[in-house]
Amino acid sequence: MSAVVVGGGLAGLVAARELLQAGESVDLYEADDFLGGLVARQPLGGTLVDGGAEAFAVRTSIVADLCAELGLEVAEPQGQPHIWWPEAPHVWPMANGVLGIPGSLDDPSLLGALTPEERAEAGRDAIMGGDVAADETRLGPLVEARLGRAVVERLVEPVTRGVYGRSPYDMDVDRSAPGLRDAMREHGSLMAAVSAIRQPGKAAVAQPVGGLFRLIDALAADIQRLGGRIHTGLDVRQVQRDGYGWEIRTRSGPLRADRVLLAVGARAAERLLTPLGISFEMPPTHPSFQALLSLRHPGLASGPVGSGVIVGRRDPRLVARALTHYSVKWPWAGHDGRHVVRLAYAASPTLTQALADASLLLGIELAERDVVDFAVLDWEMPTAMPPEDLAVLTEGLAHVDGLAVTGAWVAGNGIAAVVKAAQDVVA
Numbered sequence: 001m002s003a004v005v006v007g008g009g010l011a012g013l014v015a016a017r018e019l020l021q022a023g024e025s026v027d028l029y030e031a032d033d034f035l036g037g038l039v040a041r042q043p044l045g046g047t048l049v050d051g052g053a054e055a056f057a058v059r060t061s062i063v064a065d066l067c068a069e070l071g072l073e074v075a076e077p078q079g080q081p082h083i084w085w086p087e088a089p090h091v092w093p094m095a096n097g098v099l100g101i102p103g104s105l106d107d108p109s110l111l112g113a114l115t116p117e118e119r120a121e122a123g124r125d126a127i128m129g130g131d132v133a134a135d136e137t138r139l140g141p142l143v144e145a146r147l148g149r150a151v152v153e154r155l156v157e158p159v160t161r162g163v164y165g166r167s168p169y170d171m172d173v174d175r176s177a178p179g180l181r182d183a184m185r186e187h188g189s190l191m192a193a194v195s196a197i198r199q200p201g202k203a204a205v206a207q208p209v210g211g212l213f214r215l216i217d218a219l220a221a222d223i224q225r226l227g228g229r230i231h232t233g234l235d236v237r238q239v240q241r242d243g244y245g246w247e248i249r250t251r252s253g254p255l256r257a258d259r260v261l262l263a264v265g266a267r268a269a270e271r272l273l274t275p276l277g278i279s280f281e282m283p284p285t286h287p288s289f290q291a292l293l294s295l296r297h298p299g300l301a302s303g304p305v306g307s308g309v310i311v312g313r314r315d316p317r318l319v320a321r322a323l324t325h326y327s328v329k330w331p332w333a334g335h336d337g338r339h340v341v342r343l344a345y346a347a348s349p350t351l352t353q354a355l356a357d358a359s360l361l362l363g364i365e366l367a368e369r370d371v372v373d374f375a376v377l378d379w380e381m382p383t384a385m386p387p388e389d390l391a392v393l394t395e396g397l398a399h400v401d402g403l404a405v406t407g408a409w410v411a412g413n414g415i416a417a418v419v420k421a422a423q424d425v426v427a
């Protein structure tokens with residue numbers, strides 16, 4: 001059997017490797033001159049850092065297992081993440097829990113974020129019994145009923161908006177925190193459920209040592225070792241079925257294969273699927289800009305905000321939505337007194353803006369003389385199709401032999417979801 005994989009992002013590379021392991025002959029086409037898609041290596045100030053995705057969720061072992069198979073050592077992030085608030089005390093630790101929900105009343109996040117009365121309200125969670133609000137399927141109302149509105153507003157919402165771009169009041173508990181409601185019934189309180197699901201002190205994400213982009217390098221090397229052929233700088237313009245299989249068209253001419261796997265984003269998939277009579281509701285993408293700074297400043301050595309801050313509520317003095325002190329979080333990125341700081345924006349920032357935001361969020365005065373290097377990367381953040389639209393697409397694909405689709409827009413946006421779906425689509 002021969003297969004063509006269209007798209008050399010994480011989904012395409014994982015799927016290509018699976019196909020090769022199943023004994024198929026594989027050609028992978030990537031439109032860009034480099035592999036990785038939204039997982040990207042970025043040279044900055046004499047080192048390499050992640051310009052797009054940087055870490056994978058460890059709720060399941062799927063990505064860690066893949067890294068182990070590929071011989072990659074993985075590490076947890078260092079430093080405490082924080083939340084920024086426009087009013088004093090401005091910065092407090094993010095809860096060591098699930099989606100910003102603390103796992104105990106002793107969590108340091110509660111001291112910074114809540115008044116004594118609000119902490120007392122949160123404490124009622126331990127005595128109200130595990131069934132209260134256990135039928136609530138939305139995250140915001142569940143947390144509000146158990147721990148109070150202040151916990152939702154100052155601890156949970158900054159995380160759900162900052163990480164997933166969503167209000168907790170629109171998020172389904174069972175999809176975003178599987179097992180949480182059952183654990184609440186079993187352990188008698190929401191905080192006990194959180195600490196049962198997430199062992200305190202254990203990070204929620206990890207990265208291959210040296211950067212997430214190392215996973216892309218390792219996958220590409222393994223594909224070549226297994227005999228796969230990788231073609232970069234060649235976009236697939238058309239895929240067409242005939243009586244014997246598939247014809248795949250690129251500017252270097254047609255190629256034939258028994259099956260085709262599309263691992264491109266939603267927009268590119270639409271261009272390839274529409275001529276085959278398969279249509280679907282396009283899930284939206286959101287612009288996401290990453291400003292990367294390599295900085296030399298003595299005030300950075302202490303890691304003033306740990307691994308970083310998410311802006312919890314709009315502050316008129318700030319444009320950035322979040323700051324990651326990348327070289328605190330992933331220590332191998334810092335060298336020769338140079339620090340790496342990443343800022344997330346909804347629109348492209350100037351260096352002046354990035355320095356102003358970094359100065360406020362880090363609490364140190366940064367100037368252009370402190371800048372070793374600066375880059376702004378422009379991404380389109382995918383969103384996953386809602387289940388009803390996915391059902392329509394799946395139905396359309398079911399009528400076409402030898403064609404499958406994978407990637408963040410069908411699997412769910414995120415490294416773990418993308419890897420799992422790319423493995424499953426081949427199985």
Ligand SMILES: Cc1cc2nc3c(=O)[nH]c(=O)nc-3n(C[C@H](O)[C@H](O)[C@H](O)COP(=O)(O)OP(=O)(O)OC[C@H]3O[C@@H](n4cnc5c(N)ncnc54)[C@H](O)[C@@H]3O)c2cc1C
Binds near residue numbers: 009031036265290
């Ligand atoms: C700024 C940013 C930060 C993120 N951070 C995280 C994070 O820390 N943790 C996490 O879990 N997730 C994160 N994500 C999400 C994660 O990066 C994605 O879910 C995942 O990388 C998507 O992989 P993919 O292979 O589905 O798509 P893509 O990476 O988009 O790959 C699709 C590939 O197809 C290629 N292509 C398109 N059309 C064609 C064609 N016609 N022919 C050939 N090739 C084509 C594209 O060039 C691209 O390389 C982040 C995303 C962004 C944008």
